[in-house]
Every structure is written in C-alpha cells, then in structure tokens.
Amino acid sequence: MMRCGVVTFPGSLDDADTLYSLSEVLGVEAVPLWHKDRGLHGVDSIVLPGGFSYGDYLRSGALARFSPVMDSVVEFANSGGLVMGLCNGFQILCEAGLLPGALVRNQSLLFVCRAAHLRVERNDTAFTNSCSEGERLLLPIKHGEGCFVANADTLERIEGNGQVVVRYVDENGETTQAANPNGSLNNIAGIVNEAGNVFGMMPHAEHACDRALGMDDGAKFFRSIEAQLARGNAS
Amino acid sequence: MSGGGLEVDEKAAIEHGLTAEEFADVCRAIGRKPNLAELGVISVMWSEHCSYKSSRAVLRDLPNDGPRVLQGPGENAGAVSIGDGLAAVFKIESHNHPSYIEPYQGAATGVGGIMRDVFTMGARPIANLNSLRFGSFDHERTRYLVSGVVAGVGGYGNCVGVPTVGGEIYFDRGYNENILVNAFTLGIVQADRIFRAEASGVGNPVLYVGSKTGRDGIHGASMASTEFDDETEEKRPTVQVGDPFTEKLLIEACLELMEKDAIVAIQDMGAAGLTSSSVEMADRGGVGIRIDLDKVPKREEGMTPYEILLSESQERMLIVARAGAEQQVRDIFDKWDLDAAVIGEVTDDGFLRVLSGGEEVVALPVGPLANGAPIYERPYAQPRKQAELQRLSLQDIPPPGDYNRTLTRLLATPNIASREWVFSQYDQFVGGNTVVRPGSDAAVVRVKGTNKAIALSVDCNSRYCLLDPYVGAMTAVVESARNVVCAGAEPIGVSDCLNFGNPEKPEVMWQFREAVRGIRDACEALALPVVSGNVSLYNETEGRPIPPTPTIAMVGLIEDVRLHCTQWFRNEGDLVVLLGRTREELGGSEYLAALHGIVRGTPPWIDLGVEAAVQQVCLQAIREDLVRSAHDVAEGGLAVALAECCISGPEGRLGAEIELEASIRPDAWLFGESQSRILISLQSRNLTRLREVAAAKDTPLTVLGSVRGNRLRIGRLLDVEVSELHSVWSGALASLMAEDGVEAG
Numbered sequence: 001m002m003r004c005g006v007v008t009f010p011g012s013l014d015d016a017d018t019l020y021s022l023s024e025v026l027g028v029e030a031v032p033l034w035h036k037d038r039g040l041h042g043v044d045s046i047v048l049p050g051g052f053s054y055g056d057y058l059r060s061g062a063l064a065r066f067s068p069v070m071d072s073v074v075e076f077a078n079s080g081g082l083v084m085g086l087c088n089g090f091q092i093l094c095e096a097g098l099l100p101g102a103l104v105r106n107q108s109l110l111f112v113c114r115a116a117h118l119r120v121e122r123n124d125t126a127f128t129n130s131c132s133e134g135e136r137l138l139l140p141i142k143h144g145e146g147c148f149v150a151n152a153d154t155l156e157r158i159e160g161n162g163q164v165v166v167r168y169v170d171e172n173g174e175t176t177q178a179a180n181p182n183g184s185l186n187n188i189a190g191i192v193n194e195a196g197n198v199f200g201m202m203p204h205a206e207h208a209c210d211r212a213l214g215m216d217d218g219a220k221f222f223r224s225i226e227a228q229l230a231r232g233n234a235s
Numbered sequence: 236m237s238g239g240g241l242e243v244d245e246k247a248a249i250e251h252g253l254t255a256e257e258f259a260d261v262c263r264a265i266g267r268k269p270n271l272a273e274l275g276v277i278s279v280m281w282s283e284h285c286s287y288k289s290s291r292a293v294l295r296d297l298p299n300d301g302p303r304v305l306q307g308p309g310e311n312a313g314a315v316s317i318g319d320g321l322a323a324v325f326k327i328e329s330h331n332h333p334s335y336i337e338p339y340q341g342a343a344t345g346v347g348g349i350m351r352d353v354f355t356m357g358a359r360p361i362a363n364l365n366s367l368r369f370g371s372f373d374h375e376r377t378r379y380l381v382s383g384v385v386a387g388v389g390g391y392g393n394c395v396g397v398p399t400v401g402g403e404i405y406f407d408r409g410y411n412e413n414i415l416v417n418a419f420t421l422g423i424v425q426a427d428r429i430f431r432a433e434a435s436g437v438g439n440p441v442l443y444v445g446s447k448t449g450r451d452g453i454h455g456a457s458m459a460s461t462e463f464d465d466e467t468e469e470k471r472p473t474v475q476v477g478d479p480f481t482e483k484l485l486i487e488a489c490l491e492l493m494e495k496d497a498i499v500a501i502q503d504m505g506a507a508g509l510t511s512s513s514v515e516m517a518d519r520g521g522v523g524i525r526i527d528l529d530k531v532p533k534r535e536e537g538m539t540p541y542e543i544l545l546s547e548s549q550e551r552m553l554i555v556a557r558a559g560a561e562q563q564v565r566d567i568f569d570k571w572d573l574d575a576a577v578i579g580e581v582t583d584d585g586f587l588r589v590l591s592g593g594e595e596v597v598a599l600p601v602g603p604l605a606n607g608a609p610i611y612e613r614p615y616a617q618p619r620k621q622a623e624l625q626r627l628s629l630q631d632i633p634p635p636g637d638y639n640r641t642l643t644r645l646l647a648t649p650n651i652a653s654r655e656w657v658f659s660q661y662d663q664f665v666g667g668n669t670v671v672r673p674g675s676d677a678a679v680v681r682v683k684g685t686n687k688a689i690a691l692s693v694d695c696n697s698r699y700c701l702l703d704p705y706v707g708a709m710t711a712v713v714e715s716a717r718n719v720v721c722a723g724a725e726p727i728g729v730s731d732c733l734n735f736g737n738p739e740k741p742e743v744m745w746q747f748r749e750a751v752r753g754i755r756d757a758c759e760a761l762a763l764p765v766v767s768g769n770v771s772l773y774n775e776t777e778g779r780p781i782p783p784t785p786t787i788a789m790v791g792l793i794e795d796v797r798l799h800c801t802q803w804f805r806n807e808g809d810l811v812v813l814l815g816r817t818r819e820e821l822g823g824s825e826y827l828a829a830l831h832g833i834v835r836g837t838p839p840w841i842d843l844g845v846e847a848a849v850q851q852v853c854l855q856a857i858r859e860d861l862v863r864s865a866h867d868v869a870e871g872g873l874a875v876a877l878a879e880c881c882i883s884g885p886e887g888r889l890g891a892e893i894e895l896e897a898s899i900r901p902d903a904w905l906f907g908e909s910q911s912r913i914l915i916s917l918q919s920r921n922l923t924r925l926r927e928v929a930a931a932k933d934t935p936l937t938v939l940g941s942v943r944g945n946r947l948r949i950g951r952l953l954d955v956e957v958s959e960l961h962s963v964w965s966g967a968l969a970s971l972m973a974e975d976g977v978e979a980g
Contacts (some may be wrong), residue, residue, distance in 0.1 A: 010572060011480050013396030020683075050665075052394040053478025094865035111389050111660045116887070142393070142662045207664045212681070212796070214670070214885075 048089025090200030107183025313766025338383025356423025370411030627836030708753030724791025736780020803884030895950025
C-alpha cells in the first residue's frame with residue numbers, strides 16, 4: 001500500500017488536512033514528517049503541503065528549503081522518488097531548485113480564495129494518470145503569491161518539454177485571461193520537473209477529496225501517485 | 236522611570252483616565268497612594284474596557300444559563316455542549332478603535348486575540364467570522380479602511396490556518412469616523428477537557444509563553460475607553476502589531492501541552508497584557524500572584540516595569556502550571572521554537588506583587604483591582620428626536636415607476652451586493668471542515684469524528700437599532716437565529732458584541748439599555764443563552780456616536796450534516812413557498828434608505844411567538860428532508876431574497892415565476908422587510924406534508940410560484956433576466972472598491 005509522507009514545517013497549515021484526506025478519505029497510509037527530522041520513515045512518496053512556512057516572511061518557501069528534512073526530500077527526489085508540492089509546497093520546490101520558475105505576488109495584489117477550473121494537459125504523468133487528457137477539474141485555490149513566472153528561455157523549455165501539467169481555464173475549458181486567478185504565465189497552475197517525478201501546483205488537491213465538502217477532483221492526483229507506485233514507479 | 240516608591244497624585248490619575256472620585260476609591264482600597272507602575276496597573280484594570288463599569292449593571296439581565304451551557308460569561312470564552320462529549324467554545328469581540336487608527340494591524344490583531352480566547356479554553360479553533368461596519372463610499376477614508384481591514388483579517392486568519400467562513404459587512408455614514416471590526420471564533424473541545432483561567436495551588440509556577448514583550452500597544456485598553464478627537468492619529472503607537480506565524484506555533488504548542496497533565500490555569504495576555512492576565516487569574520482563584528519582571532522575555536532593552544506590565548504585545552499566554560511540570564512545558568515550547576519562562580508563582584496573600592531588579596515595584600490587593608472599580612448606574616434618557624425619527628408617512632413616497640430598475644439598483648447597493656470581493660480574500664477551506672462557504676444565510680462547518688455540523692451567523696441591522704434599539708436588538712437575535720435555522724441548525728448559543736457611543740451620555744445609555752432589553756426578550760423567547768461577549772463603548776468622534784450596533788453571533792447545531800440546507804434554488808420546477816406574513820412595513824428598509832434617502836419610521840415589528848413558530852416549522856421541514864432551499868427574507872425584502880435564491884448558488888443560476896399578492900402597496904410587498912419570513916423551495920410532492928407541519932404551528936404558508944426558466948418574473952411588475960441580476964449584484968462591491976485611488980492594504 002502507498003505510504004505517503006506529509007511534511008510539517010513551522011507555519012504549515014494544510015498538513016493536517018492532507019494527512020486526514022489521505023488516511024481517512026482515501027484510505028492510504030499517511031506518515032507525518034517533521035521539519036527538524038531528516039528521517040523519511042520509509043515513505044514511498046512525499047507531499048509538501050500548503051501554508052505559510054516560517055510565516056513566508058522573507059519570501060514564500062525561501063526559509064523552508066533550509067529545514068533539515070529538505071536535505072532528505074531533495075535526495076529522495078534526485079533518486080526518482082515521487083514528490084508533490086501543493087501551494088506553499090510548490091513554492092518550496094521552486095525555491096529548492098527542484099522545479100523551474102518562481103511564484104510571485106498575485107497580479108491583483110490580493111489574496112484569492114475560490115474554486116478554480118483546471119485543464120489536464122498531460123495524463124501520462126505520475127500525478128495525473130487517473131485523469132483523461134484535456135479533462136476539466138474543479139479544485140480550490142487560496143494564495144497570495146501564486147503567479148507563476150519564469151524567464152523566456154525557461155518558459156519555452158517548460159512548454160517545449162510538455163512540463164505544464166495543469167492550467168487555469170474557464171467553464172468551457174479555455175485558457176482565458178478572466179480564468180487566470182493570479183496572472184500566471186500561460187495560465188500555468190502546475191508543472192513537473194523534466195524527469196517527471198517532482199510535481200508542484202497552486203490548487204489544493206487535499207481540499208478536494210471528500211464529496212461531503214463539495215469538491216472531489218483532487219483525489220485523482222493522489223490516486224495517480226498510488227497507481228504509479230503500484231506499477232513500480234518506473235520513472 | 237521605575238515603579239519605585241514615588242507616590243502619584245490625583246493629576247496623574249486623571250491623566251491615566253481615572254476620575255478624581257475613582258482615585259479616592261483607589262487610595263481607600265489600598266490604604267495609601269499608588270506609585271506610577273501601580274497607577275498604570277490600576278488604570279487599565281479600572282478602564283471601561285477591562286472593568287465594564289458602565290455596562291455591568293445592565294448586562295446582569297441577559298439570560299446565560301441553559302441545559303447545554305458548560306461555561307457562561309466571565310471566562311475567556313463561552314462553551315455549550317453539542318453532545319457526543321464535545322463542546323463548542325466561542326466568542327465575539329471588538330477591535331474597533333485600533334482598526335480605525337491602523338486598519339490592517341487593528342483588524343489582524345483583533346482576529347488573533349479572539350482566537351487566543353478560544354484556544355486558551357483548550358478548543359481547537361475551526362472557524363472565524365467577522366462583522367464589519369464602515370462609513371459610506373462617499374467618505375474619503377472608506378476605501379482605505381475597507382481594503383486595510385479586509386486584508387488584515389485575511390492576512391492574519393489565512394496565515395494561522397483557521398478558515399474565515401462567513402460574516403457581514405455594512406456601510407453607513409454613521410460609521411464614517413468610527414468603523415467597527417468585530418471578530419468571532421468557534422473552537423471544538425472535549426467537554427471534560429475545558430481549560431479555565433482560575434489560578435490555584437500556592438507555590439505553583441507561573442509561566443510566560445509565546446512572543447517576547449515589546450513596547451507596542453501600551454495603554455491600548457485605555458485608548459479603547461475614550462472617544463476619538465483630532466489627536467487620534469497620534470495614538471498609532473498604541474496599536475499592537477500581529478505575528479500570525481507565531482500565533483500558529485502558539486496554538487499548536489498550547490494544544491499539545493493541554494494533552495498533558497501540566498496546566499492548572501491558562502489565560503491569553505490580551506488587553507492590558509501581563510497585568511490583566513495575572514490579576515484576573517488570581518482573582519478567579521482567590522489567590523495571590525508574584526511575578527518577577529527580570530524573567531519576562533523581552534524584545535528590547537531598558538523597558539520599565541510600567542512598560543512591561545502594560546505592553547499589549549501579541550501572541551503571549553500566561554500559564555499556571557502544576558509544580559514539577561515546568562520542564563514538560565519548556566520541552567513542548569522548545570519543540571515549537573517559542574519562549575517559555577517561569578516568571579513567578581501563586582501565593583496565598585491575595586496580592587499582586589511585582590518584582591524588578593530585586594525590588595517590589597507593585598504590591599496591590601487582587602480583589603479591588605479586579606472587582607473594585609465602581610459599578611455605574613449611568614443616567615439614561617430617550618433622545619428627544621426619537622419620536623420624530625420614527626414618524627413616517629408612506630403617502631409621501633411615490634411607488635417606483637420601473638420595478639426592474641428598482642430591483643437591480645437595490646442589488647447593487649453596498650449593503651446588498653455580493654460579498655464575494657471580501658470573502659475571496661479569506662481562506663475558506665483550511666481545516667477541511669467547511670461544508671457551506673460564505674454566501675448562504677449561515678456558514679456550516681462539520682465536526683470531525685461525528686455526523687454533526689455547526690451553523691454560524693453574525694447579524695445586526697443598525698438602522699433598525701437607530702430607529703428603535705429595542706426592536707433592532709431583538710431583530711439581530713431572531714434574524715441570526717433564523718439564519719442558522721435556514722441552514723438546518725437548531726440555535727443553541729449566543730455571543731454578543733455591543734458597540735455603542737459614550738455611555739456617559741444619557742441618550743447613548745438609553746440605546747444601550749434598550750438594546751440589552753431587546754436581546755434579553757428575544758433570547759428568552761427562543762430559549763437561547765448568551766454565553767460570552769464583549770462591550771465596546773465610546774465609539775464616537777467629536778461628539779457623534781455610531782448607530783447602536785449590538786452584533787449577535789449565533790451558533791446552531793446540525794445533528795446530521797447530510798441534512799444541511801442552503802439558500803439558493805436548486806431544481807427547475809420546484810415550488811417556491813413563503814413561510815410567514817408580509818405586512819405593509821417599509822420603515823428602516825434598505826429600499827427607503829438607498830433609493831429614497833429616507834432613514835426613518837419604525838423597524839418591522841416582531842412577534843416573538845410567531846418568530847419561534849416559523850423557525851420551528853422551517854427546521855422540522857429541513858430535518859424531514861422536505862425542502863431544497865431555505866432563505867431568510869431580510870434587507871431588500873422579498874424581491875431581493877427571491878433574486879438571491881436565483882443567483883447566489885455556486886453552480887448555475889435559475890429563474891422563477893412568482894405571483895404577486897397585492898393586498899398591500901406593491902413596493903411594500905416587494906421591498907418591505909417584515910420579519911419572521913423564510914423563502915423555501917421544494918418538490919411539489921412535499922407540499923402537503925409541509926402544509927401539515929406549518930399548520931401544526933399556526934404558521935402562514937403561501938405558495939408564491941415555481942423555479943423556472945432564466946428570468947425572475949414577479950406578477951406583471953417585474954421581469955428581468957437572472958444573468959443581468961447576477962451581473963449587477965456580483966460586480967458591485969468590486970467596482971465600488973476600484974473607483975478612485977485605493978491605497979493598497
């Protein structure tokens with residue numbers, strides 16, 4: 001069975017919700033990992049959850065990457081382990097250099113919390129294999145610094161390699177300006193690394209697992225990881 | 236300046252906000268004149284903010300007992316049982332004065348403070364609400380204040396990981412120079428694990444945990460006990476600065492410690508900081524307390540005893556621990572990288588004794604500090620213009636020429652327009668319990684590990700309260716109860732936040748007394764206990780008081796979360812039914828205020844028996860799964876309520892065809908705000924049973940029409956596409972905020 005580690009940094013907020021969704025809603029084994037502890041306790045996948053690690057006081061994710069546990073996370077990722085960063089977790093993965101680009105203040109300068117439509121650009125990744133290509137998903141977003149930016153070369157490379165996994169779209173699946181909640185380049189909501197084993201996105205999969213709370217498309221990301229692991233994670 | 240032995244005189248006492256008589260009382264109570272540090276301690280403990288000296292005598296009338304009540308007023312927050320061995324812990328509190336001076340930090344620290352009041356009791360906070368009042372949009376500061384306060388509420392709440400699931404926001408020129416920021420937190424705790432702030436056990440150590448003490452917020456409590464004038468801007472340094480990151484760590488550390496057997500008593504250092512927390516804990520336990528200021532973790536060098544005692548630095552708690560548990564406390568706070576220092580101990584002499592540099596700088600008896608402030612029976616008198624204010628002749632008011640336009644204009648007024656611009660700045664999801672997000676009559680959060688959920692609403696129509704504070708306050712209670720009923724919840728407890736002007740004015744005191752009487756009568760009729768609350772007086776600038784604003788926070792219990800209900804229409808073909816009766820009542824309506832510029836008349840009357848019956852019918856109908864939606868009819872009347880049913884749902888919009896019942900003026904029928912009304916939609920096959928339920932309670936029921944198409948049609952008077960209604964309603968607040976240059980929050 002999948003054994004997924006969820007890291008708690010000081011200021012992590014969605015860590016408990018991720019653990020709850022994994023164990024109580026999806027029925028997989030969830031293991032809390034503590035930022036001061038280098039040990040990964042035999043997990044086969046890792047989620048860096050949302051929140052405001054270290055208050056995001058310097059820059060989102062900038063301090064969390066120096067936590068002792070991050071040495072182990074980077075090592076795990078470099079050896080092909082599956083790592084998913086959600087919201088602040090995505091920001092930390094960018095700061096740690098595991099994903100290209102950066103997340104900056106929303107174009108509106110306001111925090112934004114709402115349900116957002118996403119389009120699955122690739123369903124052949126370890127994180128989206130339970131979706132169909134082009135599928136439209138509904139997930140919550142809640143962030144003040146979710147505007148994905150990258151320099152022109154990097155953006156071209158990300159797009160050229162097909163590293164964009166999900167984009168913000170409208171009700172009809174179109175990548176319109178109005179559907180872009182934060183000003184992200186090319187409506188990018190989530191990307192994978194070149195090797196395909198590290199994934200980050202701003203939307204909150206962990207808050208969309210339980211139908212009782214209104215949205216359940218987020219479960220597909222965790223189910224995809226589970227399926228990938230069942231296949232032996234041949235990344 | 237050290238506390239030292241230098242005595243202060245009456246002049247210094249008056250500068251600290253005491254009256255000459257109060258200073259004489261102080262000297263009598265302690266048998267001598269106080270020194271400066273002692274005067275600082277006494278003046279905050281005897282301030283209106285801490286002592287409730289003007290309001291206490293009146294508040295005694297409020298009902299605060301009942302079979303579910305586990306903790307009534309007097310602790311950090313109230314608690315009511317929700318069954319399954321669990322309790323809901325909640326409180327609403329004001330942070331008005333600081334928010335006007337510095338909107339972002341004022342609002343942020345308001346949210347931080349109320350959360351500490353709740354987790355101090357051992358409860359994990361699971362939902363925040365807020366009630367905000369601003370001036371009109373034609374006032375130069377309004378946009379700046381709105382954007383700052385909303386950003387502050389979000390900036391703090393979002394970073395702490397407690398969702399903001401609802402609230403209310405009103406605009407009225409009566410708040411131009413005194414905005415209101417009332418913050419509410421709900422927490423859940425095991426009923427047998429509620430922590431209290433009652434010090435005991437002579438020799439038990441007193442620990443200081445959380446942030447270090449700085450010079451911020453000194454005399455915040457006294458600042459909140461006076462009116463504003465043209466020097467208010469200079470009071471900016473009295474506003475505290477919040478650090479939500481530390482608050483998050485503090486929540487986790489405190490809740491982890493509470494699982495151990497280490498804590499005897501615990502209290503937040505809120506208003507008046509270290510002073511009030513030590514005095515109040517000692518007073519509740521009937522003991523003394525000794526603290527050594529040299530051991531207090533400090534942010535800056537050279538702070539005097541006076542400053543340390545009165546600092547309102549945020550994110551700090553005071554704990555009386557079991558002797559021998561000191562290391563256990565330190566270990567847990569170490570884990571969360573927070574300070575924990577033993578700064579004193581519980582004593583048996585009934586005195587607050589404060590040491591600094593080895594010398595005793597404060598030695599004051601706890602009892603007189605906590606309870607010695609005089610209790611004033613302030614004179615009261617109905618304002619002379621009250622009767623004139625209530626006079627309203629409908630003959631002089633022409634009916635609208637174009638009802639479509641009247642409705643769209645109402646939907647675009649700041650008080651009715653969609654609050655999406657505000658709520659979208661708050662994290663509504665964190666915690667994983669939010670079943671109904673902001674935008675319905677009440678928010679609904681589930682209680683993990685049970686089938687239950689809690690419905691929450693805050694409410695007050697201060698225009699009604701201005702016209703008739705008694706009826707207005709009753710309305711706040713019954714309407715917030717009706718809101719949670721519409722979500723399928725039984726109302727089980729109230730927290731009130733009473734915002735008024737200067738109580739030394741007989742007219743303001745009259746408003747206050749009338750409002751408390753209204754709350755009392757409504758709570759008694761609905762069998763609701765007021766278990767916690769807050770009084771905020773002196774909300775006035777240059778002699779102009781705010782409209783009386785007794786904000787009511789209502790907590791309701793849903794036994795089976797699957798049977799919760801929302802306000803919007805859900806299915807084409809469903810019947811639309813009105814519970815309750817529409818009378819020709821336009822006094823105090825949004826329609827008259829916004830479209831005719833008339834703020835007068837008497838607010839809609841309430842028959843508490845009828846109200847209770849309507850609520851019981853609606854609740855039973857939801858529990859029997861008869862209805863698809865239920866919506867309270869409030870500001871803007873039936874037409875606005877119908878429009879909201881059509882356009883407020885998260886998934887798509889539905890029209891309705893409604894027959895006009897024209898026994899009264901059509902504008903009164905459409906836009907009047909008669910109380911005790913609920914709009915319901917249901918499948919036609921459930922109508923017979925609903926009629927039985929209503930008949931059993933003698934509640935009027937009218938079938939108004941059905942959910943149909945993509946237009947809202949009301950008789951021959953009104954016919955608009957719902958997409959147009961949605962467009963004006965959803966965009967209005969954002970465009971109002973975008974006009975002119977808004978300073979970024």
